[in-house]
Amino acid sequence: MSKPCRSMRDSLQAYLDARLDARERLEVERHLASCPACAAELEALRRMASLVRGLSHPPVPPGFHDDLLRRVRAEATSAAVAEGRARQGSRLRRLLDTVAPRRWSTAARTAVVAAAAVVLVLWTGAFLHYMGVDVPGSQYLGLAERQAPGAGQPVGSGVAPGGGSVTQESTADKAGSTAGAPGTGGTAVGPGYAGTTPSASSGTGGVVPGRKYILSAWLTVECPDVDEARARAVVVVETAGGFVESWNYWKDERGKMVASLVLRVPSSSLSTVLEQVRGLGRVLGEQAYRQDVTSQYVDLEARVKNLRMQEQSLLGLLGRAESLADIFAIQSELARVRSEIESSESQLRLLAEQVELSTINLTLQTGGPGAGDGLWPRLVEAFLRSLRWLVRLGEGLLVFLAGALVPVALLAALAWSGYRVYQSRRRRAA
């Protein structure tokens, strides 16, 4: 016997359940007359339906109604007490049912709830980390190296001092936690440094009279208008007798305007200039650094003195030279000494100039869209920030999952097989 027509399957059921109008019924009947397979199929369906229909309807056992009434009455007395609790419970259950509908299997529901719990825990941990709380294991999520957005934005890194790995000190951090210092013989000093520099040490710019220091400061300031702040900084520096050594401008990846300036000011007026520069906006980070170059300076001075003496004695020898060969030899030696004098003196001049003029590496940047202004812009900024942070968290999580894939898969396989063994044992026991 051939198989019933696939296209007729729905029609046969509708026919059986009397859900067709007269025209459709006629169509089906016409088909049935010409298709024995479909006719047989309908017959089988009808027979089966009548089998189920023919099942007896057992009446309720005696006492069923009284039993129910008894329970209902018992319920009614305790209902008032239980109501509050039940409502709470059912609310929680309803939430659970929304997350993982009841029609799913227990395994699926458990998995969904477990996944939700894991996400919640990770999210909470990451959020705490974001808020600056030390969360164990956060480094595995790739979050540790990222600066918490709550503190200063790491924008100033573009103008890191020549020394290299100096992290800019953020005002939110504890002072003195940054230890990296460029060069040798240097002393990193806290933000309070500039204020303690005696402005009286004119010319030499040292803390201890007679000693030579090179002073540098790094400053990151957030201001609403970078252009205007830059212009004001230039005015401040020039009135203090300094100059702008270099500056550049760019837009960072978040669309913020950033200007980086290298300012040179007489060391005597460094503290006043810094004070004024700080007034340009909100200080996000500041670092000052003092390099003691006294020994270098003294060495160079002694060397120049020495060379000068050599020059004098060579000149004296030249006046007394007798042979032409002697004259040539003395003159070439004199030229060498003089070039050395020149190089040493220029080093000395450079050093003196560095001591004389302090360097301010100033970074100016706009805040977020109107940060620090109204409530709304701050809300928007905070929202966007947390969104960015969430994206980063997602990336970190992805990386973490990729790394954890193999062990997790192994564990899952193990757990699954264990569950199967347990199930089959139970089934055998039953």
Added chain:
Amino acid sequence: MGDRTQELELVARAAAGDGDAFGELVRPLEDKVYALAYRMCGDREDAYDLAQEALLKAYRALPRFGGRSSFATWLYRIVANTCLDRVRALRRAGPVVSLDNPLPTQSGELHREAADPTYDPERLTLAAEAEAEVQRALGRLSPDHRLVILLRDYEDRSYEEIAEIMGCSLGTVKSRLNRARAALRARLVQGELPSRPGVYSVGRRGVDA
């Protein structure tokens, strides 16, 4: 309609904690509820507990009865869900040895029939074997399939009623019924379709309806 207002009045009283009003509401439906529960789980004791639990649940949920559907349909919805939950739980706990299932012995199957004075013994002996067969086949269907077949063929409900009771669309009812019938047929064929004439009643509503 008088019936409707009377029903709503009873509902209101029952919702306020009047147990007798609730009893009056459900008494005419108890037979149907019990029968469905029995056919869903295939065991008298389980059916008793199940029916009690479902009705009690309905009593608790009564304050949430909005009156959009009839009380019977609303109640049936709760009964159906309770049955599905219970049957699923039973399935996970492993097969239940029911007193109603035949006891396999060396000389064939022995049926344990509890004495039931309300049964017509003539009809019982005629249908017992076929019934047991069909019940067994039903028991091997998924709970959803079992329910949809019982609602349609055992209780003779319309697609619309089934959709309301099962909380799904008409299309879902259609396709679920289709699959359920195919599954039941496969189970019945596996267990040898009981084909003795006279065992089944002739369709009350079928082609000619």
